[in-house]
Amino acid sequence: MNACIVLCLALTAFLANAVAQYETCVADTAIVTGGTPGVTVSIGRDEANEMVQITLVGPPDVWFGQAFDGLGMANNYGFIISDSGVSERRFASGYEAPTELATTSIVSSSIDATNDSTTVVIERPYSATDAFDFTPIFGTCAESTIEAIASIGQSPGFTTPHVVKAGGTLTSTCECETSMPTAAPTTTLMPTTTSMPTVAPTPGLFSTTEEMPGMFSTEEEATTTEEATTTYEMCVSDAEIVTGVSVSIGRDEENEMVQITLVGPSDTWFAGGFDGLVMANNYGFIISDSAVSERRFAAEYTPPTELATTSIVGTPETSIVGGDRTVVIERPYSATDAFDFAPILGTCEESTIEAIAAIGDSASFTTAHVVKGGETLTSTCTCEGPEDSGDNAAFVCVYVAALISMVFGLQM
Numbered sequence: 001m002n003a004c005i006v007l008c009l010a011l012t013a014f015l016a017n018a019v020a021q022y023e024t025c026v027a028d029t030a031i032v033t034g035g036t037p038g039v040t041v042s043i044g045r046d047e048a049n050e051m052v053q054i055t056l057v058g059p060p061d062v063w064f065g066q067a068f069d070g071l072g073m074a075n076n077y078g079f080i081i082s083d084s085g086v087s088e089r090r091f092a093s094g095y096e097a098p099t100e101l102a103t104t105s106i107v108s109s110s111i112d113a114t115n116d117s118t119t120v121v122i123e124r125p126y127s128a129t130d131a132f133d134f135t136p137i138f139g140t141c142a143e144s145t146i147e148a149i150a151s152i153g154q155s156p157g158f159t160t161p162h163v164v165k166a167g168g169t170l171t172s173t174c175e176c177e178t179s180m181p182t183a184a185p186t187t188t189l190m191p192t193t194t195s196m197p198t199v200a201p202t203p204g205l206f207s208t209t210e211e212m213p214g215m216f217s218t219e220e221e222a223t224t225t226e227e228a229t230t231t232y233e234m235c236v237s238d239a240e241i242v243t244g245v246s247v248s249i250g251r252d253e254e255n256e257m258v259q260i261t262l263v264g265p266s267d268t269w270f271a272g273g274f275d276g277l278v279m280a281n282n283y284g285f286i287i288s289d290s291a292v293s294e295r296r297f298a299a300e301y302t303p304p305t306e307l308a309t310t311s312i313v314g315t316p317e318t319s320i321v322g323g324d325r326t327v328v329i330e331r332p333y334s335a336t337d338a339f340d341f342a343p344i345l346g347t348c349e350e351s352t353i354e355a356i357a358a359i360g361d362s363a364s365f366t367t368a369h370v371v372k373g374g375e376t377l378t379s380t381c382t383c384e385g386p387e388d389s390g391d392n393a394a395f396v397c398v399y400v401a402a403l404i405s406m407v408f409g410l411q412m
Contacts, residue, residue: 141176242373277374311335348383
């Protein structure tokens, strides 16, 4: 009898120890907020077994993803949650879709879907082949932060690009016996530079030494004065498409010209597009350390290509003040392979423009974006209706005279 009791107690102790006890290190942190809901992440650790538990909460009706190996997609590692389940993936160095790991590190996963959200709980070792290594954060506490990104798609299946993506830095609150206490939990989303102005506006993208055109040339000053006579009526004013990128759109009705003003960070490339809320088939401009380029996306994850014939008139004006770069672009309402502004600014048949914007993590357009979002812009400009011509007036007079004649004819 005593032997049976001892055996039962030993078995109970074994089972109790076998159940993983996870200490929460990152709690309910939102990386991307665009969507209903956005994407939040919690991370716990089981020190005894060197296991990590990742809990993701995202929208119930479209795919979403979470990654932990940088603030950009390139070479990042993470999970895609779709109607097919949970998959562990790694991005390449370009714009290609992430591929599944040859050998998954996932020990267990569960999905709980409701009408409001989808909750996924994933368990895996601290470290595994081709997977992000959590050991320096949760095992040794040599590090306390994790660069992470999250994204939300536009369909249940992982067959379409994301519509929202953002990056942030997660801070672990967990401590190790041999390390000093870490900082309090914070979430540092992608910052916008707020330094005081250091240079006067210049036409160069990153140059602080270029000379303003027309400063000493009488001929150039005359040209500048002549160009300044073009008056643009503001139709969209300082609309923020994504945190860090805003756009203003003006029109010159007489010459059927549009003026697009984009404001973004001065130290990284950024972009603004006008032909939908996603990248696929979109049209827009990339502003980098090289120049301003006019581009069109294909239907896949490939980078946008420059238009064979640009619609940009002249050289875009560029200025840098206080960490913000402002670019002013002028082009006709309509042009080959470019977005057609005529229905919005010319005839006012439409009043809204679907737009996207993105911010990169380097000065040159050689890396993927770290932030991207979409918004619908509304034009405040109106169009006058067609004026009545003399022919119409004459027709009305003849028609009224005929009616009068008929009335008098019936009375006689």
